[in-house]
Amino acid sequence: MSSTALTSRLFEPARLGSLHLPNRLVMAPLTRNRASADGVPQPIMATYYAQRASAGLIIAEATTPNAVGQTYPDIPAIYHNRHVAGWRRVTGAVRAAGGTMFLQLQHGGRIGHPDTTGLTPLAPSPVAFPDPIHTPAGSRPGVVPRAMTVAEIRSTVAHFAAAARRAIDAGFEGVEVHGGNGYLIHQFLSEVTNHRTDAYGGSAAGRIRFAVEVVEAVADAIGPARVGLRIAPGVTANAMREHDIEHVYPALVGALADMGLAYLHVVFADPAQPLFHRVRADWPAALIANPALPWPTPLPADGGRHAGERLLAAGADLISLGRAFLANPDLVERFRRGAPLNPVRAEYWYGGGELGYTDYPVLAAAEERAPALA
Template sequence: MAPLTRNRASADGVPEPIMATYYAQRASAGLIIAEATTPNAVGQTYPDIPALYNDAHVTGWRRVTGAVRAAGGTMFLQLQHGGRIGHPDTTGLTPLAPSPVAFPDSIHTPNGSKPGVVPREMTVAEIRSTAKDFAAAARRAIDAGFEGVEVHGANGYLIHQFLSDVTNRRTDAYGGSVSGRIRFAVEVVEAVADAIGPSRVGLRIAPGVTANAMRETDIEHVYPALVGALADKGLAYLHVVFADPEQPLFRRIRDDWPAALIANPSLPWPTPLPADGGRHAAERLLSAGADLISLGRAFLANPDLVERLRRSAPLNPVRVEHWYGGGALGYTDYPVLAPARVPLAH
C-alpha cells in the first residue's frame, strides 16, 4: 500500500484513533507504507498531517502500528519534509528550501488556499540539522512500532527540490553539478540508515514527475548518479513512483539497483483509476523487473484490495471529495466483500 496523505491527524500532528482503524482495515497489504509524516515543524506541508518529532507523536503512532500488527500487517513510515511546499499560516514559520524559488501555485492552509511564499534558502548548518531531524524521526518511528521508514525523495518535496536544477540554484557543495544536487538526498539516507540500520530504510524517487509544479531537465544524469551513490548501502528498497516499464531510465534504474525495487504504476491525478485497480500495469512492471508493486488510490477505496484482486471482484469507486480531511466518511466506511463461500465436503 503506497503512502497516501489523508489529513486525519490532530492540528499538532498526533495520529488520531481513527487512523488506527483505517490502517488496520488494510492490514492484508503485503506492506503498508504509512502516509507522509513530517520530521520537524518547519517541514510540515498541509494542515492535519502527522508528525514524528515528539513523544506525543510516538504515542499516537504506536496505537496505529499496534492495531495493524494485531491484524497481521506490517508497516513502514514515510518521512517527508515539504521544503517550499509549506506556508506560515500552517506552521508559523517561513518554509526552508534549497533556493528561494517560490512554489508557483496555491497551498492549502488552515485559513484557506493561499499563494505559495518565497522560501528561505537553507544554510549549510540547516541542511545538516535537517538530515539529523530525519534520523531522529526514524529512531522515533522504530520506537513507535514501525518496521522501518521510507525517505520521501519524490513529488516535489524538499529532497526532490534539491535534485532539480530548476528549484536548486545553489552554487555551493549542495548545488550546481549533479554530484552537488544529489548530496542532500544521500546524506539524509545515510543519516537515517546509521540511526536505524540500512535494512530498515527505503527511498522513494519520481524521475521527471511534475507533481507540485516540479521540473527537472536532466533526469537521465541525476537519477543514475543517485542510484549509484546508494547502491552499496544495503538499503531495504528503492521505490519508483509513476514507473513506466517502457521508459529507458526505469530499465537503467532496475539494472543498477541491486536490492528490492518497488514500482508504483499509478498515473497522476486526475487520470482515472483503471477499473482493474492497476493490476495490468502492475503485471507489466513485474515483467520488467520490479520486485513489488505499490498501489495507492485502489487501497484508499478498497480495504480488502488484495482479496478483490485475487477474486477479480469489482472495486469500490473512489470518493474524491473525502480524500483530504474529515472523519470516517470516505475514510473508514468503504465496504468489503462478503467472505468467500467454501464448498462443503461430502
C-alpha cells in the same frame, strides 16, 4: 476465480530487507489529513490502516520530521513523544491484524506556509512554489522560502535521523525517505528549484548530496535494512520540473546502491522508459514500482493491476498502489477473486471523519447486501 488470479506473481511472497512479506502488493503512502492540528495520529487512523493490513506492506502517509517541514494542515508528525504515542496505536492495530508497516518521512521544503506552521519555509533556494497552498485559513499564495544555510542542511539531516529512530520506537518496521513529488529532497535534485553554487548544487553530484546524506544518516540511525527511498524521476507533481533525469537519477542510485537499503520505490514507473530499466539494472536490492497516473487521470477499472503485472514482468519486485487501496480495504482479496472494486470517492480524500475513509465496504459486506440490491 480466474486462472490468472491463481498464478499471478502479485500473490507470491517477497523479501524486503530482513522482512518476509506474504504478497507483493504495497499500499502506497497517501496523505489523508486525519491527524490532529499538532500532528498526533488519531484513533480513526488505526482503524483505517488495520482495515488494509492484508497488503504485503503498508507505507504510512507522509509524516513530517520537524515543524518547519510540515506541508498541509492535519498531517501527522514524528518529532515529539506525543506523536510517537499516537503512532503506536496505529502500528499496534496493524500488527494485531497481521500487517507490516513502514513510515514515510517527508519534509515539504518550499511546499509549506507560515499560516500552517508559523515559520518561513526552508528550501535549497529562494524559489517560491507557484501555485496556491492549502492552509488552515484557506488557500493562500506560495511564499518565497528561505535558502537553507549549510548548518540548517545539517540539522535537517539530523532531524530525519531522529524521526527514523522515533518511528522504530513507535512500532514501525522501517521508514521510507520521500525523495519525490516536489518536496524538499526532490527540490534539491532539480536544477529548476536548486540554484545553489556550493557543494549542494550545480552538478548532479552536488544536487544529489542532500538526498545521500539524509539516507546515510537514517540508515546509520536504524540500520540500512529498515530504510527505503522513494524517487519520482521527471514527475511534475507540485510544480516540479527536471531537465536532466537521465544524469541525476543514475548518479543517485549509484551513490546508494552499496548501502544495503531495503528498497528503492519508483513513483509512476513506466517499463516503456529506458530510465526504469537503467535503475533496475543498477539497483541491487528490492525495487518497488508505482504504476499509477497522477490525478486527475482516472483510476483504471482494474485498480492498476494490469500495469502492476507489467512492471513485475519488467523487473520490479513489488507493486505499490494508492487509490485502489484507499477505496478497497480488502484489495488483495478482490484481486485474488477477480472481484469488482469500490469506486473512489475523491471528495473525502483530504480531511474529515469516517466518510470516504473507514466506511468502504469489504467483499463480505457487499455480498450480504447484494440480494437486497438485486
